[in-house]
Amino acid sequence: MALLLAVILGLIAGSYVRELAGGFGIDPEDTRKEAREAYAHAIRIVPVPRPPYLIEAATAIAAGLVTWGLHSHWSQSDGPHxxxxxxxxxxxxxxGVTLAVIDWRTWRLPDAIVVPSYPIVLALLAPSGHLLGAVTAGCAIGGVYALLWFGRPAALGFGDVKLAGLIGLLTGALGxxxxxxxGLGGHFLGALYAVGLLITKRATRKSEFPFGPFMLVAALVAVLVHA
Structure with missing residues (x-):
């Protein structure tokens, strides 16, 4: 029942994801105005899935996998947490689906989504009893990505660093x-994608691509491994 409810809610949320993601462009003149308009437009829509349904389906699948992965590991005695x-x-x-869609299309991870996600996630994790592990992992993974960015800023955006800390919070709560x-899966998946591009001759060794989606998929894989 929980899995079915999560999938249904994911489909509904996917409509908002589609509209919100569509409000972010490649190089806006005013990022704050862009964010205000994107959120204002998204909350006014009627949440009905529209063709080709890819974003709605992705959101539903992500919500379903998260619910399945976490439920399979839970004990009944720890229900409220x-x-x-x-x-x-x-x-x-x-x-995450919103950020993946935006990053893949615009090569951006907007602060308007990433930054507010920190207090939201922390507030939701605080009553779970896993806050210490979450904060520890968030600092660790975020710190490693910050060092990578400092060493090679052309290969890793600072938006990826901020996203890494958020992913660390969430996965650290699981262990x-x-x-x-x-933390490692994003690099592995990104490397596989790069090799695929080279083999199919759709890119060269100097080609670049957005890294955020691979980080987010790795976080979803982490939930399934946790299960």
Whole structure:
């Protein structure tokens, strides 16, 4: 029942994701105005899936996988705490799909989504009893990505660094193994994609591509590994 409800809510949320993501462009003159207009437009829509349904389906799948992965690991005695953890991850599923869509299209991870996600996730994780592990992993993964960005800023955007800290918070709440999978998995998936581009001759060794979607997929994989 929880899985079915999560998928249905994911489909509904996917309509908002589609509209919100569409409000962010490649190089806006005023990012604050852009964000205000994007949010204002998104909240006014009627949440009905529209063709080709890809974003709605992706949001529903992400919400369903998160719910399945977390539920399969829970014990009944820890129910209330589990609910807060699930709430944090369901929020992350919706925000994550939004960021993945925007980053893939514009090569941007807007602060208007990433930055507010920090207090939201922290507030949802606080009652779960996993806040210490979450903050520790968030600082660790965010710190590693910050060092990578400092060493090679052309290869990694600072938006990726901010996203890494957020992913660390979420996966750290699940444990060390999940945090490691998420922290390393993005690089592994990105490398596989790069190799695929080289093999099919659709890119060269100097070609670049947005990294955020691979980080977000790795975080979703971490939930399934946690299960």
């Amino acid at each position: 589990n609910g807060w953890l699930l709430a944090a991850w369901l929020y992350a599923a919706v925000a 060390v193994e999940a945090a490691l999978v998420a």
